Amino acid sequence: MPWWRYLWAPGLATSGQVELALVVGTTVAVVSAVVGFFVVVRAQAFLGHALSDMGATGAAGAALVGVQALWGFLAGGLAAGLTVEAGSERAHDRDLATGVTLSFTLGLSALFLQLITQDTSHAGVTQAILFGSIFTVAPSIEPAMIALGLAAIALVAVLFRPLLFASLTPETARARGVPVRLVGILFLLAVVTAVEQSALVVGALLSTALLVGPAAAASRLTDRPGAAIAVAVVIAVGAVWLGVGLAYDSYLWPPAGRGWPVSFLVTAVVFLVYVATRLGRRAPTGGADPTEAV
């Protein structure tokens, strides 16, 4: 077998499974990168990650009462997100409010999983929630997740200017009459929508990787918000395509015939890009670089 077959396995461009994975993955990548830019600027990576675990708890609850997982994800994320918001009147409280809410939600998850399986070994469910798989997406979920993704992007587009103002210089924005708290809550809705639609199809792991990684890398490369969002989208989509392609190829890699998990491959690509931008030159002026120490 020629060496390049390891990188371009037979059928890669024609497989229907790969096509669906690419459509779903591209949607998640674009939405995560756009919303992720503001998550990075506002230093809300913890909340962004926590929402995926919180949504999964909602999904376990939904399974318990026989409701569709999608609604469970949304309801769980919304309830937990608003709890965190209510618990962080002072900026200093936010980290703890997120932490305690996340710990309680994870505990609730343990309870729901026990009730679902009536068994101590719920390894399969845990694995599915954490790691998901872009290759096992049901085609019927595609329209709903694309609609949710568009809704999240539309919300960010409407909020764009006040959100940017309130995120970069909250004190000045408040003085100029921007309703900072309200903008924050509306942005939370966008984050919940974006995170839950991605966590549902690709799992908590990839959801967080695509939300935080591309946007963090992009904000090291440019100071201009529009350019940073565009670069983040390119990185996220590129990582998903590369990861899906490599995962398809990996059935030819050792250990034979097992295939490497796509979540690992996409995450590894994102991580490498992030580390590369950290090692590279600092952002031109450094002043507005949100990843720099303050």
Added chain:
Amino acid sequence: MGAWWGAAFPPGLFTYAFMVNAWLAGTAIAIAAALVGFFVVLRGQSFMAHAIPQSAFAGAAAAVLLGLNPLAGMAVGSGAIALGIALLGRGRGEGIATAMVLVLGLGMGNLFLTMAGVYAPEVFGLLFGQLVGISAAEVREIAVLALVLLGAFAFAARPLLFASAMPQTAAARGRSPAAMRIVFALLVALTATLTVPVVGALLAFSLMVAPAAAAAQVARSPAAAMAAGVAIALLSVWMSIVIAYDTNLPIGFVVSAVCALGYVTARTWRRMRDRRPGALAGAAAAGA
């Protein structure tokens, strides 16, 4: 009284060997996690307390793949993850670095499990955990690790407190903030190694965050906050063992619910105290 007492404390709660081990292990873990939790709360690092125990399972998964001791894999994995976060992140970038290292750790854990091709419930048990089913040998392991942790804590507490409470002054006095970040991250990693194999990542996280967070609302000095954190953690774990034994609810759920309730109670209490006239001085001390 007999009926009520018998329902709350049924026979075997303190006498079955597996329950004795659960009491011993739970007590050691509560003390260790609450002490390290003081710094988690002071530094506002809940995310790290979540990420290190959860992604450290990658180390255990790698050990399963290579046929090595999972506890050793756990120690190496959590140490590597802690160093990664400490080296990549500072200031506002710390959350991003934590998220990136967390997803890489989870991804690698998933990769190793897939490669090993094993259905590995013991590895997934690391995520949600159990408190019963701890062997006497494991209790001894925990006791040794807890002593190591206490030693490291006694050694690191003063400089770490200085660096966390007054970062600028500490840096000016020549204490490297980077070194302190590494010391703190390694303390969390050691706590994760101690707690996760026994009780799972969830309990490790709950106990590192919530009791210390509740203590910070009510205590007025670092020493009082540490003591109150340990007391709240012990009380929470002991109550949870009794409740879980009585009701057969999963221990992860009970501990996290009791801890969250403790935090909400403490915050409510602080708010009511702050509203009282003339309470400003106390509020300033507690908020500092």
